[in-house]
Amino acid sequence: MPKRRIGTLERLRDIDDSLQARARRVFKRRLSVLQGALAAGSAYWVAQNIFGHEQPFFAPIAAVIILGLTGGERLKRAVELSLGCAVGVGLGDLLISFIGSGGWQIAVVVGVSLLVASFLSKAPLVSNQVAIGSILIATIMPPGSSDGFDRMFDALIGGVTAIIIIAIIPTSPLKAGRHEVSKVLGIVASVLEDVAIAIRERDTKALNEVLSAVRGTQQDINIMLAATKTGRESSTVSPLLWSEKRRVRSLERILTPVDNTIRNVRVLARRALVLTEDNDSVAEEQLLIIEELADIAHALAGVYERNTMVTEAIEIPELVQRLRGLGARAEISVAEGKVLSAQVVLAQSRSIIVDLLQVCGMSRESAVAVLAPTSDTPAFPPEVWEEDPLGDGEVE
Incomplete structure (x- = not known):
């Protein structure tokens, strides 16, 4: 995945104020x-x-x-x-x-x-x-x-x-909500990219900037939630949109996982800052996992921005397979011998894997079962997802 300079999130904010953005x-x-x-x-x-x-x-x-x-x-x-x-x-x-x-x-x-x-x-x-x-x-x-x-x-x-x-004269019950979901996932991708680069370069200043920017994302979350609720209301009031009710409900189901994703990204960024301030490091495999998560979040953002069922049917199963691979790689041995901050970064990476799987349509139980177990008695053994990979979270 090509690297981008630190400050991606800030540049996204600047674009929002451009003349072209105002026209849009x-x-x-x-x-x-x-x-x-x-x-x-x-x-x-x-x-x-x-x-x-x-x-x-x-x-x-x-x-x-x-x-x-x-x-x-x-x-x-x-x-x-x-x-x-x-x-x-x-x-x-x-x-x-x-x-x-x-x-x-x-x-x-x-x-x-x-x-x-x-x-x-x-x-x-x-x-x-x-x-x-x-x-x-x-x-x-x-x-x-x-x-x-x-x-x-x-x-x-x-x-x-x-x-x-x-x-x-109804507004689209899906377009606005999916656009906001795409925007939040785009922020997730940008933050994860910048965090991975900053950890590798031990750049505390860059991490402070990223952390400051990501703390201001609650407004984006609120807009996403409001847009989806408004879409649900429009599909209820207008007979012209009754055929969209099922897809609106599907969109509503992923709101909590999207919200959880950005929250876990904030925690990961905070712990990455502690890690670099202490002049500690993580294993290269951990950085590769974070970069892969960034790439998957970016791809998911594109899926929701394009707003086509054909795109979802083709791309989401591929992203699920990539996340399964990450779940298997994010085992406890990756951070073995590392400091507590490195272990927390791994734990947050695992949580983000679960969140993104839920965004793709999995139930939480099936998503957790994708992860390499860290317990001798896991609540959801890995065999579960092999038999029922999408659980009750139908991809629509």
């Missing part, structure tokens, strides 16, 4: 922009022309808020938005009628509204909308008028319109 980002979000524009316009038209609201400003606002949410909870958030509006308007109307409006009155109304919202729901969106509804009654909308309740109904119109737009 705009192109990638074109469908989301179309959804937002249509939902806002439709919500306003429905509220004004069908329900007779003169200035239904909150209908398009609610639609855009719902569409802008991530994490696959837009249906739930639409209900919370409407609930928050109803409670806020009702409390504001009731309290302002008794105590009047002004600075201290707004403080009282918002405080009471937030307490009630906290009792009704733990969702921040409910609390925010309750407070906003109360403030509107205290400042713009006179108590007892229908304006506040029109706003409450506008929120419902906006939420429903947003869900309808999601159903008739």
